[in-house]
Amino acid sequence: MTEPLLHIERLSKSFGALKATDDVSLTLKPGEIHALIGPNGAGKSTLIKQIAGGLAPDAGRIHFAGQDITTLPTPARARAGLGRTFQISSLAMDYTVLQNAVLGAVGQRGTVWRFFKPVMGDAELRATAMAALERVGLADHATTRTAELSHGQRRLLEVAVALTLQPRAFLMDEPMAGLGASGSKRLTGFLDGLRSEAPILLVEHDMDAVFALADRISVLVYGKVIATGTAEEIRANPEVREAYLGEEDAA
Amino acid sequence: MTRSALINLVLFAMLPVTALIALALDEPFIITLATKAAILALAGVGLNIALGLGGLVSLGHAAFFGLGGYAMGILAHHAQTFTPLMEAPFLIEGTKSMPVIWLTAVIAGALAALLIGALSLRTSGVYFIMITLAFGQMLYYFAISWPAYGGEDGLSIYVRNGFPGLNTLDPIQFFAIAFVILAAVLFIAGRLASSPFGLALAAARQNPERVETVGLSPYRLRLLAFVISGAITALAGALFADLNRFVSPTMLSWHMSGEIMIFVILGGVGRLYGPVAGAALFILLEHILGGLSDFWHVYLGLLLLLVVLFARGGMIGALAGREVAHD
Known part of the structure; x- marks a missing residue:
């Protein structure tokens, strides 16, 4: 069995009486897509925040690539190789699409402490950025101001910026949201190929995408992981059906 | 040439052209006004790196302006009274040399900004404004209550400091010094804005989370x-003190911080040449309206209000249109 790249051990986080993360353990192995599903308010985004940084857990450890990252600040986790996309797009809105991607390339290269070389004239950074934009299909919009992009396009740009970081693992929080049927299908195909570059911990509401992509699925309900398994196992699990999929069937 | 590039060129040429015309007409006072505008613009260019590029609303920049002024005042004071600054553990004498004074001012300003920034930048928004204001006022009251360097009365320097090979008492030559420094700093600030550092800094203004990610x-x-x-x-503070041959706690007061911010806002926040336009306009208004009424600040306030309400990009923004996203 392959050693997991990301290993979350008994993570807990409470807000007052609310247990947002309740003794959660999960792993992300090289080459896989591990989907995290659960009804609204199950604590998926809270969990992602604790993994990416920005929210300290009350208890538990997070190991990434052989390193305990539980207490590292967000930038250090990114440098360690965690590429994150946000549930609500978090981009530099005044910048062009290309500038956002170049920012990622600058972060990846770690050459921010340079003060005289024009950054947009750097052929290598531009090439990295353009390559990432081409992969998600945003190359035609390179000179568009980010604020003028549609919501779906912003999600794609988030993915592109994460690509420029050449991370060792992706944390993606609902990348399909706002994409529409065809865009969602296209991204599904793209993520399918991406897993061989770096494994993906995927939070997603689009169940078609989740069941098409995920090697393993974990179901989060009220902060607790109630089941982890393959798509078939999760479909067959009565507890999951009751807690989550049942609601969907009824709807 | 784009419209904004043309405006920048005009703004850049405006000061030396004014100074040269004044020289031809034998109007040394006008040259001094142009010098003052260049020096205040320099202070604004400094603030604009924090305010425009970094989005850091500092109401304490008078602290740095005044520190530069006192760097000049203290060094020149010791030189003109022939007393050493300190004798133990090693001897430091005063100096009348501009380059040495500038270097001292730059180092003092950088160190003070490092200390004040390291503490203030842990806060944001209105707290950052208040804490920078508090640090500035601390220095102001310290200068008032410290009698060794004139206290409230400030320090007068009888002869302007020297620069190798130039006669700094000649207005046009002192203007040239101030303008060359302004031009050099504008060049540096421009490169800084388009560097990887500038890209990341401005991104942190728009969305710090993105930068962390x-x-x-x-x-x-x-x-x-x-x-x-x-x-x-x-550095601007040192030049300003040299222009007036006088430094006092006024340079450290929060009014000064506000004035520097007004140059930036009038001209256009985040625009490289914004402070040049703002400072020049300020001096012009002070000269023209100040001659009409002691209460000319009323008109300045009105203008500021109009700029903030109707021309968010300042004067340059109003003339050049919205900044196009460039790559």
Whole structure:
């Protein structure tokens, strides 16, 4: 069995009486897509925040690539190789699409402490950025101001910026949201190929995408992981059906 | 040439052209006004790196401006009274040499900005404004209550400091010094804005979370911007004190911080040449309206209100249109 790249051990986080993360353990192995599903308010985004940084857990450890990252600040986790996309797009809105991607390339290269070389004239950074934009299909919009992009396009740009970081693992929080049927299908195909570059911990509401992509699925309900398994196992699990999929069937 | 490039060129040429015309007409007072505008613009260029590029609303930049002024005042005071600054553990004498004074001012400004920034940048928004204001006022009251260097009365320097090979008492030559420094700093600030550092700093202004996610620390980016900003403003302070041959706690007061911010806002926040336009306009208004009424600040306030309400990009923004996203 392959050693997991990301290993979350008994993570807990409470807000007052609310247990947002309740003794959660999960792993992300090289080459896989591990989907995290659960009804609204199950604590998926809270969990992602604790993994990416920005929210300290009350208890538990997070190991990434052989390193305990539980207490590292967000930038250090990114440098360690965690590429994150946000549930609500978090981009530099005044910048062009290309500038956002170049920012990622600058972060990846770690050459921010340079003060005289024009950054947009750097052929290598531009090439990295353009390559990432081409992969998600945003190359035609390179000179568009980010604020003028549609919501779906912003999600794609988030993915592109994460690509420029050449991370060792992706944390993606609902990348399909706002994409529409065809865009969602296209991204599904793209993520399918991406897993061989770096494994993906995927939070997603689009169940078609989740069941098409995920090697393993974990179901989060009220902060607790109630089941982890393959798509078939999760479909067959009565507890999951009751807690989550049942609601969907009824709807 | 784009419209904004043309405006920048006009703004850049405006000061030396004014000074040269004044020289031809034998109007040394006008040359001094142009010098004052150049020096205040320099202070604004310094603030603009923190405010425009980094989004750091500092109401304490008078601290750096005044520190630069006192660097000049203290060094020149010891030189003119032939007393050493300190004797133990090693001897430091005063100096009348501008380059030495500038270097001292820049280092003092940078160190002060490092200390003030390291603490203030842990806060944001209105707290950052208040804490920078508090640091500035601390220095102001310290200068007032410290009798060794004139206290409230300030320090007068009888002869302007010297620059090798130039006669600094000649208005046009002193203007040339101030303008060349302004031009050099504008060049540096322009390069800085388009560098990887500038890209990341301005991104941290728009969205700090985004910058963290690509592995960069907004705090460090802002701290460095604050230090560079403080150093430039201190250099302007040293020149300003040399222009007046006088330094007093007024330079450290929060009114001064507000004035520097007004140059930036009038001209256009985040525009490289914004402070040049703002400072020139300020001097012009002070000269023209100040001659009409002691209460000319009423008109300045009105103008500021109009700019903030109707021309968010300042004067340059109003003339050049919205800044196009460039790559």
